[in-house]
Amino acid sequence: MDDWQTVIGIEIHAQVNSKSKLFSSSSTDFGSAPNTQVSLVDAAMPGMLPVINKFCIEQAIKSGLGLNAKINNKSIFDRKNYFYQDLPQGYQISQFKDPIVGEGSVEIEIEGITKTIGIERLHLEQDAGKSLHDQDPNLTFVDLNRSGIALMEIVSKPDMSSSDEAIAYVRKVRSILRYLDTCDGNMEQGSLRADVNVSVRKKGEELGTRCEIKNLNSFKHIGAAINFEVDRQIKIIERGEQVKQETRLYEVVSNKTRSMRSKEDAHDYRYFPDPDLLPLQLEQDWIEKIKKSLPELPDEKKLRFINFYKISGYDAEVLTSDRRISEFFEEVAKNRSSKLSVSWVASELFAVLNKLNLNIENSPVSSSQLGELIDEIENGTISNRAAKEVFEEMCNSEKSVKDIIDDKGLVQISDTSEIEIFINKVLEDNPENVEKYKNGKTKLLGFFIGEVMKATKGKANPGLLNQIVKKKLDN
Amino acid sequence: MEFDKNSTIKLAKLARLSVNDNQLNSLEKDLKSILKFIDQLKEINTEDIDPTSNSLDQKLILRDDIAENTLSNEDLLKNVPESELGFFVVPKVIE
Amino acid sequence: MLDNLTILEASKLIDEKKVSALEITNSYLKKIEDSKKLNCFITVSHDKAVHAAKETDNRVSKNNRIGPMDGIPLAYKDLFCTKDTLTTASSKILSNFIPTYESTVTNNCINKGAITLGKLNCDEFAMGSTNKTSFYGPVVNPWKSLDSDEELVPGGSSGGSAASVAADLCIASIGTDTGGSIRQPASFTGAVGLKPTYGRVSRWGTIAFASSLDQAGPISKTVEDAAILLQTISGHDNKDSTSSQKPNEHYFSNLNSSVKNLKIGIPKEYMSDDLPLEIQNYWNEGKKILSENGAEIIEISLPHTKTALPAYYIIAPAEASSNLSRYDGVKYGLRTNEKNLIKMYESTRSDGFGDEVKRRIMIGTYVLSSGYYDAYYLKAQKIRSLIKKDFDNVFKDVNAILTPATPNTAFAIDKEEKDPVKNYLNDIFTVPINLAGLPAISIPFGLDKKGLPVGMQLITNSFEEQLLLNIAKNIQDSINFKNEPKCWWK
């Protein structure tokens, strides 16, 4: 198997996060009652005409710039003609020969090694409606709420060679779009979908026949579908047969891909410039203005995190992969220990979010609350161990950090004379061990500290405790 | 490739029109005649000429991103041949 | 008194309170009722019209009349979507379609107080030049040849729009022109037909045939009425991305008939031995009139004229094949019951579309299909650039162009034309103007020896409708064409 190479190219469909559709003013809200966000234009009523949404164009430009791509000053909207029940016009308005965004690139990192993935293009197009096949044994139901929503189709070059790379690429693009706020990246709701082109070849041989797996909407599915497909294609070739060029569907239940349509049934889309629209001309000034307004993107931010917070590349990657997480982290880390901030965000908080299956946006603990908790650790009010107890409570209640500490009586004893009382008691109660210590068995230091902790129910400031016990014993 | 009966059948399929054998012959004849007519253009040299898809010399007008739902489900479905529960309905599609 | 009214005449009667809008409206409704033989109307909006007329009268009684269109009975080609009124495009596939919206064109008329008498027959989806492709049957030209009782075509595709004006079933009408569909029927029926510059009139709510060529315009009895109507229907519409942002003009109040020092071009490519002598004679008469009135006549060349028709019969069907994909039986219109979606599409569309529409869909599908796009569609779009350049060049030297509107006069409905291409030749003088997006007007010049109207066409540069109307008025006033068809149809 070692001499096989996999070649992967990906088309991402990312929904522009606009309020209204690409060519009509219907709302793009998710989850409304069927066919209640459909205008005369979306339903392709006779005589209806498209008028383009300026915001969607701006978002496409922004995304293009974020993908280090060339923005085309002139682009053209074409009609892609085919009949389908969820395509009311009988054509999709898309961009074919002259897309709004040309070539670009993104960088992915796998196990510390950076790889550049080329972007072929980004174009704007209309989404289709939604078909429901399970409502009636003989009928398909069609909901056009989604019909006409703006999509950015981002086409990569066939630069990926494993499912890991493919996933890293989609993650990276998603992250960039979320940084730019041009797409919410919500894969479960279908705001970001991937079509994956997979082919295999023996090292040094020509490119193999590719199959396209349509509409993958989770990283897990992207990985599984590619792995299955690579396996399937290798087996076919090893049997001495040929891979057929076709469009395939990934089925979650069986974890397999199956044929949807072959090349022979491929559509003849009859693309031509939409005569209802004129060419889109972009003023360079507008593009420059958008360029100036771009936020810091993940790669830059990661470098800054490494340099400014003095954290590891791994931690920086984790904390910058998502814009909201990075912002959350920076709010927490502002004027606080970056080491503590990393550990509380990347370990403790992430563990909770994972367990509850929540995004950072819905975190049960806000960045200012987490900051307060870290403050209490830093100023010695509570111990690290007590902080974990407080944090657990914070996740489950609305109580303030201070109230939780008070209610649970977790305030650390940092008063020297108070700690001394406890220490004196422990030393008095254990004369033999004091004796042994003084005779050189210094390992017993831990024993005394443990005893004092027990007596203070863990509230003794560990640093202080250590210092005083040592001083007393060494005297 | 010569335009023939098969081309006519293929075109009809692409255009989602069903044509019976009777119509097929006259349609093929008509289409051939039209093709012969438009084939005149092959003699015209159009090298280095930019195509015009719309004669209006104007910049594309851009709309502001303001959302409003202007059409009720009832009005949307006013002319629908078949609907159920607010959905458009078509014969079962197997994907 | 209420016969053969122009907009100006009717407006004056209403203004002076000599006649009410309701009386005028009722008299037209009666005439429509009595003229079913002409088959001009698909739908008569009786109640709507009476209601609107009463509203006009109400305004008049309070001295609040909106303007010259208030109370004027109009009728619209059945390509304009009209709210709550059947709109069919003369096609079986839309034979049950009742829009919930009003097209910009009809809405503009209604807002100015015009009365909607109803919807006019036309070629199916405006594809044709005889009005014979309508699902509702052919419109009959009110004119008849002196030597025969044969029924004649009114021309097309706005056949009903032209015939209804000629037969005085409405004061004026609105049609659409994709390759000559206003000018050719106007010419066949002795009416004035104006195709505005592409983009001057909004296409929103007008059922599309070929989006880059379609343009709505008036058919009327006089140039003055054409000016008033153009003013009424035109202007920028932010619902149409191909609507011009140029400000609307006061075509009527600015109308003057001077042609002094204007240069009028006569394209030599429009002349051929096949052109009937009488049409040649009227063309010469046109030159004579204009030069006598102070214009200079210049021979010009539009070298790519011959390529316009084949280019048009690529571009228009290509756009149409795509525009008509929405008629699939899912959202509105006809639907044939089938158990399989593709079968449903195929039988719905085959049953719903007529032969000419199917032919054009097929040709349009062909010229866009993979392997043929460059040779046909792209080539035609390049030819279009050449044609536009021809006109651009010529308009450096002349102010307007005078040509015949059609290569023939009205012919018998029964004349069966087996070869579709022969029918296409009707548009030979009108099509180049649509490809270039220019404004043009067809005005009646006289009758041929069979007693049938002959029209001439004037063309100006983009958005020079005012000049176009001015020259047309000069010709109108000089010729004083007052002929009317004999009323045989009541």
Ligand SMILES: [Mg+2]
């Ligand atoms: Mg694609």
Ligand SMILES: [Zn+2]
């Ligand atoms: Zn796409």
